[in-house]
Amino acid sequence: MAIKIINEKCRGCRLCVKGCPFDAIVMEGKIAVIESGCTNCGACLDLCPFEAILLEEEKNGCIDIADYSGVWVFAEQRGGVLQPVVFELLGEGRKLADQIGCSLSAILCGEKVSALTGDLFEHGADSVYVADAPELANYTSDGYSKVIVQAIEDYKPEIVLLGASHIGRDLGPCLAVKCNTGLTADCTKLEIDPVDKKIKQTRPAFGGNLMATIVCPNHRPQMSTVRPGVMDKPEVQKGRRGEIIQLQVEFSPADIRMQVLEVIKSLEEKVSLTDAEIIVAGGMGLGKAEGFDLLKDLAEKMGGIVASSRAPVDAGWIDHSRQVGQTGTTVKPRIYFACGISGAIQHIAGMQGSEYIVAINKNESSPIFEVADYGIVGDLYQIIPELINALN
Numbered sequence: 072m073a074i075k076i077i078n079e080k081c082r083g084c085r086l087c088v089k090g091c092p093f094d095a096i097v098m099e100g101k102i103a104v105i106e107s108g109c110t111n112c113g114a115c116l117d118l119c120p121f122e123a124i125l126l127e128e129e130k131n132g133c134i135d136i137a138d139y140s141g142v143w144v145f146a147e148q149r150g151g152v153l154q155p156v157v158f159e160l161l162g163e164g165r166k167l168a169d170q171i172g173c174s175l176s177a178i179l180c181g182e183k184v185s186a187l188t189g190d191l192f193e194h195g196a197d198s199v200y201v202a203d204a205p206e207l208a209n210y211t212s213d214g215y216s217k218v219i220v221q222a223i224e225d226y227k228p229e230i231v232l233l234g235a236s237h238i239g240r241d242l243g244p245c246l247a248v249k250c251n252t253g254l255t256a257d258c259t260k261l262e263i264d265p266v267d268k269k270i271k272q273t274r275p276a277f278g279g280n281l282m283a284t285i286v287c288p289n290h291r292p293q294m295s296t297v298r299p300g301v302m303d304k305p306e307v308q309k310g311r312r313g314e315i316i317q318l319q320v321e322f323s324p325a326d327i328r329m330q331v332l333e334v335i336k337s338l339e340e341k342v343s344l345t346d347a348e349i350i351v352a353g354g355m356g357l358g359k360a361e362g363f364d365l366l367k368d369l370a371e372k373m374g375g376i377v378a379s380s381r382a383p384v385d386a387g388w389i390d391h392s393r394q395v396g397q398t399g400t401t402v403k404p405r406i407y408f409a410c411g412i413s414g415a416i417q418h419i420a421g422m423q424g425s426e427y428i429v430a431i432n433k434n435e436s437s438p439i440f441e442v443a444d445y446g447i448v449g450d451l452y453q454i455i456p457e458l459i460n461a462l463n
């Protein structure tokens with residue numbers, strides 16, 4: 072697409088110059104001229120009273136979207152272990168593929184990773200594209216994007232989903248730019264438009280105050296990174312198999328500009344809030360960092376783990392990997408204890424999918440009680456020791 076001025080029709084009124092949100096139109100003599108800052112947003116089209124501005128299809132780079140078919144899931148693995156978000160994406164991808172009437176595939180990159188294909192089939196993939204090479208043993212933006220871009224060009228998927236993990240958030244934009252297509256980051260909801268079968272991608276915007284639904288009408292594949300913990304994992308279908316497609320992988324030394332010297336696992340990284348069945352979360356109501364020790368006692372009694380609202384993380388009481396909420400992790404445990412947490416919308420966004428929510432708060436009008444299944448009004452420093460005693 073490109074914005075064009077029809078010189079013969081332009082009367083030099085300057086309305087487009089004033090109205091361009093990107094200051095990308097200038098006057099040369101009495102004719103408007105489009106400059107390089109133009110994003111083809113089309114705002115100027117409606118402004119021109121003389122119909123002197125056109126949005127033209129460019130001959131080069133034009134794609135036929137009918138050539139693209141199938142839903143792909145990026146099968147993120149680390150150290151030979153598939154990440155939990157991959158199964159969530161396969162669950163969601165299966166639903167999307169069934170609604171469109173196309174197949175579901177996974178794309179797996181790494182070294183000696185073929186053994187992981189079985190798990191992908193059992194979670195719903197019809198086929199798995201495998202790129203196996205020593206250069207792919209550790210994730211690099213260059214290595215992974217080279218292989219996946221080539222596969223997208225060769226096999227033309229309609230939709231590509233990645234987990235919004237650190238790797239997915241790095242890889243997604245690299246792929247989207249190289250494929251010249253649209254990417255919606257950190258989606259919390261995906262739907263197929265029943266009319267045109269395009270994907271509607273919804274994500275929180277402006278601090279969670281607005282949910283934006285985004286479509287990618289003219290470019291393919293339609294790409295989304297999806298927030299871990301939001302979508303449901305599918306039922307495992309034991310023994311289910313599918314087709315394995317080996318991708319040809321060749322690298323020249325200049326292809327991968329970064330070198331992974333060492334992968335260091337921090338202790339905190341091992342905490343998996345998304346997999347926890349019981350979470351005991353604390354907020355500013357704890358009053359001090361040491362308050363988390365009490366929560367840990369309660370969590371350990373029930374085989375759960377400790378989490379936090381953002382305020383204690385900001386106060387330096389606990390690591391960010393424990394934060395639940397819009398800018399933290401989304402969790403769906405069987406039981407979520409919210410201790411001294413007020414229930415701000417950004418916190419609720421990350422835990423409202425919990426099966427049961429138990430709130431302990433000394434202020435009975437705290438918004439947390441609006442989402443709680445069980446609520447105890449009182450001082451957490453009195454209530455939690457009593458709960459621990461009862462469990463003992």
Ligand SMILES: Cc1cc2nc3c(=O)[nH]c(=O)nc-3n(C[C@H](O)[C@H](O)[C@H](O)COP(=O)(O)OP(=O)(O)OC[C@H]3O[C@@H](n4cnc5c(N)ncnc54)[C@H](O)[C@@H]3O)c2cc1C
Nearest residue numbers: 354355356380381396397398399411412413418433434451
């Ligand atoms: C863009 C943006 C993103 C954000 N992302 C997140 C996010 O991901 N996660 C998140 O949590 N927040 C997030 N926030 C912050 C959020 O808006 C709130 O500020 C935060 O959740 C408040 O944390 P809190 O409930 O622990 O603290 P407070 O709001 O201060 O609440 C403390 C609560 O403890 C109660 N209390 C006090 N003493 C006791 C006691 N002794 N016993 C029992 N109860 C007691 C009080 O009644 C109160 O309800 C975000 C904000 C913005 C603007």
